[in-house]
Amino acid sequence: GENVEQHPSTLSVQEGDSAVIKCTYSDSASNYFPWYKQELGKRPQLIIDIRSNVGEKKDQRIAVTLNKTAKHFSLHITETQPEDSAVYFCAASPSGKGNQFYFGTGTSLTVIP
Amino acid sequence: DTGVSQDPRHKITKRGQNVTFRCDPISEHNRLYWYRQTLGQGPEFLTYFQNEAQLEKSRLLSDRFSAERPKGSFSTLEIQRTEQGDSAMYLCASRYNHPEQFFGPGTRLTVL
Numbered sequence: 001g002e003n004v005e006q007h008p009s010t011l012s013v014q015e016g017d018s019a020v021i022k023c024t025y026s027d028s029a030s031n032y033f034p035w036y037k038q039e040l041g042k043r044p045q046l047i048i049d050i051r052s053n054v055g056e057k058k059d060q061r062i063a064v065t066l067n068k069t070a071k072h073f074s075l076h077i078t079e080t081q082p083e084d085s086a087v088y089f090c091a092a093s094p095s096g097k098g099n100q101f102y103f104g105t106g107t108s109l110t111v112i113p
Numbered sequence: 114d115t116g117v118s119q120d121p122r123h124k125i126t127k128r129g130q131n132v133t134f135r136c137d138p139i140s141e142h143n144r145l146y147w148y149r150q151t152l153g154q155g156p157e158f159l160t161y162f163q164n165e166a167q168l169e170k171s172r173l174l175s176d177r178f179s180a181e182r183p184k185g186s187f188s189t190l191e192i193q194r195t196e197q198g199d200s201a202m203y204l205c206a207s208r209y210n211h212p213e214q215f216f217g218p219g220t221r222l223t224v225l
Contacts, residue, residue, distance in 0.1 A: 004155075006155075032212045034212075034213065034214075036216075042218070043117075043204070043216040043217060043218045043219060044156065044204070044216045045216070046213050046214075046215075049212075049213060089155045089156070091155070093212060098144070098146070098161035098163070098168055098169040099144075099212055100146055100158040100161055100169060101146075101148075101156070101158065101214060102158065103155030103156050103157070104155050105153070105154055105155050106153070106154070106155050
């Protein structure tokens, strides 16, 4: 089955700096890669996603890049703000089954004011 | 609130007891997923329904776990003879055609 690895597990940045979180996946059938933000005690919420036919996608301060050949994808947050502090999860979804998500282990991001 | 809802939000039970959780998906969503999340980990897939049919089950779903979606709307997840290792957050998610899954707030289970 699919195996997703995520690094780093914790990340601290100064407000205004950039943050980068990296994930790798194993199943070449995966074709959808969402990123979820989970604040303490709350539900995961989608912040950005990318499909396998696209190499990069950007939404304001957030961008995701995908390298299908290397099977890795990354989340980039620029001009970080304290409200960006949360746990971020990457996921990969193989086609052909129920399109269930296989999640990474999460990155706890702290933005220091 | 038209999002995914789950009930109860918290459940404390003694080892060996049976528990049942409910998930109400977004009304037009025909696909429903159950995940389990333990502290410091990402959600792990348990099972998937398309309408009322259970189409995928993870190896994580032991014989003590059963899920139903009888009318293709709400779903229930039952755990029989609970064990301390079952303590976790149980998340439900739903979607329609777009692959994005919308998550509920979860049911936190504590087995004493």
